[in-house]
Structure formats: C-alpha cells, structure tokens
Amino acid sequence: MHKEFLMGNEAIALGAIAAGVNLAAGYPGTPSSEVLETVAKRRVPGTYVEWSVNEKAAMEVAAGAAYAGARVMVTMKQVGLNVASDPLMSLEYIGVKGGMVVLVADDPGPISSQTEQDTRHFAAFSKVPCFDPCSAQEAYEMVQEAFDYSEKYGTPVFLRPTTRVCHGYASVTVKEAEEYRVNRPEGFVKDSGRWVIFPRLSLRNHEKIEARNETLSEDFSSYERNRIYPSGGRGAASGFGTAAGRDDASGTDSCGGTGKKGIAAGGISFTYAMEALKDSPQPARLFKVATPFPFPEKLALQFLYGLDEVLCLEELDPVIERELTYLCGKHHLPVKIYGKLTHHVKNAGENSRDSVNQNIADFLGDAAGQEDISRPLAQSASQPPSQSASQPSSQSVSQPSLPVRPPVLCAGCPHRASFYAVKTAMKGKKTIFCGDIGCYTLGNAMPLDMVDTCLCMGAGLGIAQGVGRIEPDTSCFAFVGDSTFFASAITGVVNAVYNQANMTLVVLDNSTTAMTGHQPHPGTGRTVMGDVTAKVSIEAVLRGIGVSVVETVNPLDLSASVACVKRVAAEPGVKAILFRSPCIAITKPSGCLRIDQDRCIRCGKCIRELGCPALVTDNGRVCVDASLCTGCGFCAQVCPVDAIRKPSGAQPDAGAGPAQAGAGEGNGNPAQSCGGGDGNE
Amino acid sequence: MNKNIILCGVGGQGTILASKLIAAAAMKKDIPVMSAETIGMAQRGGSVFSYVRIGEGICSPMIARGTADLILGFEPGEAVRMLPYLKPDGQMVVSSRAIMPVTATLSGSSYSGDAMIAYLREQVRGLYVVDGEQACREIGSPKVLNILLLGAAAESGALGFTEEELREVIKERLPEKFHEINFRALSYAREQKETDHFRTEAL
Numbered sequence: 077m078h079k080e081f082l083m084g085n086e087a088i089a090l091g092a093i094a095a096g097v098n099l100a101a102g103y104p105g106t107p108s109s110e111v112l113e114t115v116a117k118r119r120v121p122g123t124y125v126e127w128s129v130n131e132k133a134a135m136e137v138a139a140g141a142a143y144a145g146a147r148v149m150v151t152m153k154q155v156g157l158n159v160a161s162d163p164l165m166s167l168e169y170i171g172v173k174g175g176m177v178v179l180v181a182d183d184p185g186p187i188s189s190q191t192e193q194d195t196r197h198f199a200a201f202s203k204v205p206c207f208d209p210c211s212a213q214e215a216y217e218m219v220q221e222a223f224d225y226s227e228k229y230g231t232p233v234f235l236r237p238t239t240r241v242c243h244g245y246a247s248v249t250v251k252e253a254e255e256y257r258v259n260r261p262e263g264f265v266k267d268s269g270r271w272v273i274f275p276r277l278s279l280r281n282h283e284k285i286e287a288r289n290e291t292l293s294e295d296f297s298s299y300e301r302n303r304i305y306p307s308g309g310r311g312a313a314s315g316f317g318t319a320a321g322r323d324d325a326s327g328t329d330s331c332g333g334t335g336k337k338g339i340a341a342g343g344i345s346f347t348y349a350m351e352a353l354k355d356s357p358q359p360a361r362l363f364k365v366a367t368p369f370p371f372p373e374k375l376a377l378q379f380l381y382g383l384d385e386v387l388c389l390e391e392l393d394p395v396i397e398r399e400l401t402y403l404c405g406k407h408h409l410p411v412k413i414y415g416k417l418t419h420h421v422k423n424a425g426e427n428s429r430d431s432v433n434q435n436i437a438d439f440l441g442d443a444a445g446q447e448d449i450s451r452p453l454a455q456s457a458s459q460p461p462s463q464s465a466s467q468p469s470s471q472s473v474s475q476p477s478l479p480v481r482p483p484v485l486c487a488g489c490p491h492r493a494s495f496y497a498v499k500t501a502m503k504g505k506k507t508i509f510c511g512d513i514g515c516y517t518l519g520n521a522m523p524l525d526m527v528d529t530c531l532c533m534g535a536g537l538g539i540a541q542g543v544g545r546i547e548p549d550t551s552c553f554a555f556v557g558d559s560t561f562f563a564s565a566i567t568g569v570v571n572a573v574y575n576q577a578n579m580t581l582v583v584l585d586n587s588t589t590a591m592t593g594h595q596p597h598p599g600t601g602r603t604v605m606g607d608v609t610a611k612v613s614i615e616a617v618l619r620g621i622g623v624s625v626v627e628t629v630n631p632l633d634l635s636a637s638v639a640c641v642k643r644v645a646a647e648p649g650v651k652a653i654l655f656r657s658p659c660i661a662i663t664k665p666s667g668c669l670r671i672d673q674d675r676c677i678r679c680g681k682c683i684r685e686l687g688c689p690a691l692v693t694d695n696g697r698v699c700v701d702a703s704l705c706t707g708c709g710f711c712a713q714v715c716p717v718d719a720i721r722k723p724s725g726a727q728p729d730a731g732a733g734p735a736q737a738g739a740g741e742g743n744g745n746p747a748q749s750c751g752g753g754d755g756n757e
Numbered sequence: 758m759n760k761n762i763i764l765c766g767v768g769g770q771g772t773i774l775a776s777k778l779i780a781a782a783a784m785k786k787d788i789p790v791m792s793a794e795t796i797g798m799a800q801r802g803g804s805v806f807s808y809v810r811i812g813e814g815i816c817s818p819m820i821a822r823g824t825a826d827l828i829l830g831f832e833p834g835e836a837v838r839m840l841p842y843l844k845p846d847g848q849m850v851v852s853s854r855a856i857m858p859v860t861a862t863l864s865g866s867s868y869s870g871d872a873m874i875a876y877l878r879e880q881v882r883g884l885y886v887v888d889g890e891q892a893c894r895e896i897g898s899p900k901v902l903n904i905l906l907l908g909a910a911a912e913s914g915a916l917g918f919t920e921e922e923l924r925e926v927i928k929e930r931l932p933e934k935f936h937e938i939n940f941r942a943l944s945y946a947r948e949q950k951e952t953d954h955f956r957t958e959a960l
Contacts (some may be wrong), residue, residue, distance in 0.1 A: 691862070
C-alpha cells in the first residue's frame, strides 16, 4: 500500500485496475471522463480500453466481454445512461458472467449537464444494484467490492459518484501493483438458453431478479459501508468507511442518551453531515447509505428504532427519504421523516457544507457547528455568494458590485468564426439555428446569439426537420460538433435524407472532443490507448448517406466561409457545411495581433460583433490581451479600417488558421510571450 | 497543522496548478489533504476556485463559509466574491490586477479593481496586496502569478509551507524548463515583500 494524491475519478480507475478489470469502454461526459482516461493511462498489460462512439456502443462492447468472463467497466455521465439504457435494461435480464461495473457520474447543480436526473432511480427502474461512494478513498475500495458483488450475483452493478466525489482530490491509500487481482476470462461459452433474450426467459429471469434483490437487500444490511453511527460524527473524525479506521461498527446502542433524532445521508452529503455533527452540541444518530438500491431495509429499521424524527440529506431525488417513509408505513413506525418531500431540504440543486450545516442546525434546534461565527448563511449556499449575500456587520464601505463571468467561447475559438459566418451570410433571412451539446452551446451568448434551441446530443437535426415541416419558408440549420456527429447525429441525417427534408447541417469540426477535455474520437485517427487508427471521414459518411452538397471550409477565412454558407444554404434538400479548424487548446498559437491605434476609429465593431475575450477596451481604446490572443486573425477580417494586424506589420493572412500557421510565425518578436509562459494548466 | 485554503480567480490563471503544489507539499510531509476545484464549462473565462484542506479529521474536500484560514485571490473581484468564506482572523493574498469579463467589454461597462481592493482593506485585517501585473513583467512571464502568490503566502507565514518546500515541489512537479522562471517568482516574492508591490497591511 502507498499513498497518492488522486482525483476521485482517478481513484475509481485505480480501484478498477486493482480489481483486475480486463476491458473498459465509455463515452466522455463531465464529471465522468477522467475515469476511462486514467484506466488507459495506468492500465496493466493486456487491458483493453476504448472511447466508444457513444454510451450505447460502450455498454454493448462491455456486455460482450462480460459474457466472455472478463471484468469490465463502462463509464459515462448521467445523461449518457439515457443513451445506454436500451442495452442495459435488457442486460439486467440476461446477466453477466464476468463482473461488470457501470460507472455513471451524476451532476447535482447541475454544473455541466442538461438535467438533474438521479441514477439511483435508474437503478431501481432497471433493477441494477447501486453503490454510492462518499469520498475518493471509499470510491477506490468500493469499486473493487462492486466487482465482487457483480460476480457473486451475476448482474451488472452501478457505481454512482457525484461531481464532488468525482472531481474532489484526496490523499488515497492504494495497492501496489503486486497486490492487483489478475482475472483471466474463461471465454464465451455457447448457451442460447442463457444469452438469447426471449419473452419466456425474460419472465423467468424477472422472477429471479426480484428474489435476488431481496437477498441483496439483506446482504447490503451487513455490508460495512452501510452503517449507523450511534452518536453522529463524534469520535469518528476521519476514519469513516476506510479499511483503516472503522470505529463504532453498525449497532443499535443508545444514541448518546438524548437522541430521539437521526440523520440519514448518502454520498458527499454524508461527509457534510459528518463534519457538521462533529462539532454539534446536539448529538444525533447518523445513518450512512452506501447502497441506495436495493435498500438495506434491515439496517434501516435498526436505525429508525427508537427515533422520533429523521432528517434525510441527499442530492438530486429524495431516494433515501422515500425508502424510509415507506419503511415507517410498512412497519407502523411512529417516526417522522423529513427532507425534500416535506420541504425541509431544497429539492433541486447541489448541497453544500453550508446548506447541510443549516439543515442540521434547523433540525436539531441549535447551531450545528462552531464555524458560522460572523457571516450569515445565504439563502442558497451552494454557489459562491453574490454581492447581496453577505455583509459583515462591522463594515463601513458597502461591497462594490461583482463582475459577472458567464462561460464564453475561448479567445481564437474557431466556433466563433463559424457562427459569425453563418450569421453574416443569413442576415435578413428567416432562419432557425438548432444547437447541440458541446462547447458550441456557448454560441448562444451575446453577441453571437446563434443557438435558438438545444435539447440533447444529436437532437438539433431532428428539431430542424420538425420546424421545417411546420414552417417551410424557414431556412433550418442544425449545428453539431465532430465527436457529436459520430455519437448521435448520423441517424438524424439518414432520417432527413430519407424523408426529403430541407435543411443545412453545419458540422463544427475542431478535431477533438473539446468540452470534456480533448478526447480522441473516430475522426481523429487516434485511440485512447495511443494507437494510430483509420480516420472516419465525415464528408464520406455524409456522401454515403446521400447528402447531395457537402462543402468543407476554414471558418477563419471569413469571406470564403460567408460565400460557402450562401451557396450551400440556397441548395434544395439536405446539404452540409463542414467548418474545419482545430481547437485552440490543441494547437500552438501563432503570435498575437496588435491594434494600430493610429488607424483604429474606435467603432468597436470587433468587440461588439465577435465578443472575443482577447479584445478589450482600455480607456476607450481597443486593445488585444496578449495573454489570451492566439493570433487566429479573424478579428482583422471584421475590422472595417484594417487596424488589426500581425505584430510584424504583415497583413493578417485570412487563410492562416492554427492548422496552417507555423509555430515559428510569432517567434522572435515581442509578442511571443503570449501563449508562452511556464506551462501552468 | 490544520488549514483551509481557497484559491480563486478566472479560468486560465493557474489556480489549479497552485492548489496541486500546496497539496504536494502537504503530501511530502505526510499530512492528509483533500481538494476540490471548478472543472468543466465554467472554466472557460468563468469564475474558478480551488479548495485545499490540510490536516487530520477532514471528511470532505469542501470548505464552509467563515472557515478559510487563507484565500489566494488571483483577481480582486474574485477575492471579494469568496470573502464570506474567510475566517474573521483569516489572511488573504490578492493580486490587484482586475480582469474584465467579456460582458463588461461588450456593454461598455467596467468594474473597478481598485474599488475591490479598497473594500478588502476595510474587511480583511491580514491582507497582502500584490501588484501582479508589474511583478509578472519584472519576473518576465505573465504566467507566474500563481507561483508569485504562493511565494507571498509562504513569506507571510499564512501558507504553512516555506519557500524552500515550494521549490522542492516545483522541482518535482513541473518540467525542468519552467523551474527557473518559477524560482524567480518565489525569490521576487521574498525580496519584494517590504516594497511597494507588496503593501503589507497590519497583521
């Protein structure tokens, strides 16, 4: 054993490796992406890892390997599970031979997602057992236990961390490579009575699954990560749930003499409750729920016994609260259960240390911690406070209003140029711009204002077609990214061609999966294991489907792009434009631009129309922020008086996107400091 | 040693690397450490923070209001935003250089970094103001602000780690070609402590 400072997702990956995972497959999605990347990076020889084209593909690849006896992990974010749900729902009826952990990262807040859906509910719906870790250390150990449960019961299992567990770091005690389990898959054994789903088999297996989950509920009541802390956090400071530090094992001792109150919590909220109770003047019995499905009923009854009131602290849906309310009804227990259903806890958004401190203080009737001394809690404590949130009492100066910083497209982002070209070309025409999930969702912000709809990955294609059916005189555009194109846009294109839709598909191809951290995809020619592979051509796919017009253009060349959009959009039927220019984060900057202040007429057009973070004003003068400018040269093409220039004095080269611009171009001049520096982040 | 440290700024300023270096320094001394940070969409030009918690008995990586021992403010407005998390007797090291959001540039409005600093002077007794812009110019890179602020916090004693310990983790964690410039930032923080660039408030 040794210690490493690990992100929760890295701890999960190392746990899977220690458990002898043979195959891992997934699709990137915040907050889950680092799990698969770390399995790929730290894998032992013989392990296979892939970024699949989407979550459904990942689930099916993993299922096949698990049929053959391999230990497998599938990784995705919570909305990815919607895509993978078709194979998963059936897979639960078939079962697995090798252990299968389905890692689904939930995103309370939501911080980077479309929904606040709760995978614990998906667990109950699909009947798949669910593990809910509360820390990086626990996640490391739990994923290994999850594999064992999966094999013991022949079922896929969920590991469902949330953002703060996934993206929190901790010093984690991990195994040495010699301690890793080695799993040698037996191979696929033909047995059509087992592997081929038919209604008769489904009925029989449904009965078995229901019985198994009752057994699992019993089993989980003695699973050591589900446990009761008789007197809350006291004396249990840091050792919770770790192999090293179990204190008062689950029991039903009296709860400190006074306690008629209990708190039930899961995941990161459990750790918040633990810290609040550690310093609380009022003791409370604390119940940690590590397996929300099947719910450990027997242990829950031990927890409830003798209590008058229970507060449930959990993020997303009131899963624990419903289970406890149900148990009280089933067993006629006179215990009041409080939480989201009773409006004692907010029913949307992320919990925070402060919100949990407040919930517990309200519940126990006294200040829960000694921490909140001088500054009052805001109504919504999950976000950093706005200017109105906190006013220390002794102040003589009122707090100046704080800058608002919505996320924006990066300086030099080619998506900005693509949106601007379409906007310019279609000015004055009746249009709809259907967006998608990715960096380009940020094209909705002012001043671009180029995203009229965004629903889920790939949906823009269908929405553009639907709007076109009702408004035939509208020019309908659907924007997708390159990774998104492969993940879920192709069926939409087939649908459009087959049904003779009239629309323009715009593929914003920046040669990477940018928003989630630059993962490779089928168009990049690389795999997550570092191999060079065939590039799947988006143009060839579109032509193969039967899209009649497919044009590719460099978005950083404004006049060519505008002409392309005008030409293509005027064609009938389904047509496509590929804007191709790599993400600025994976290319070297080509030297920053400068403003010729003698020429600049201060019209502000560059700032007003582009909104590039590198263009700033300083006492009315327009300036380039050298630390941000990538030298893409796009703003120079928008300037009406030719006042934006390359530092050497050379005219900006319209065609010189980062792909073509040599890294040496900016060297040897004073502006080379932009983008140089010491490589931080 | 038990410390709650918050690093806050704007995406791309190097807060995450700085928090990693603090954690590495704690790991070297075998002190338990947890941290959390902004990841994902908000990183793109948005407000970002890192929490670092050091010491025994920590359950979660998150920091409650009024419990931070130290805030490293990479940007004055962001430092004010996180002020409610500072302990009444907590310390703050802040760069005075304001970064205008794109929205401010678009609307022609602007906010004043000086007003933020003035407000912090009223509110925080243990305040160090660093002229980050001038310092980075003198050191020779716009990207060393993070190491500069770490150095300033080390000099003040608020960080709980020495300049030497920071040098060690920089050596271990960063590519060699970046060692020299970051060492220069640490030296600068030490040498300039008592000059105009580091206007030390009464502690």
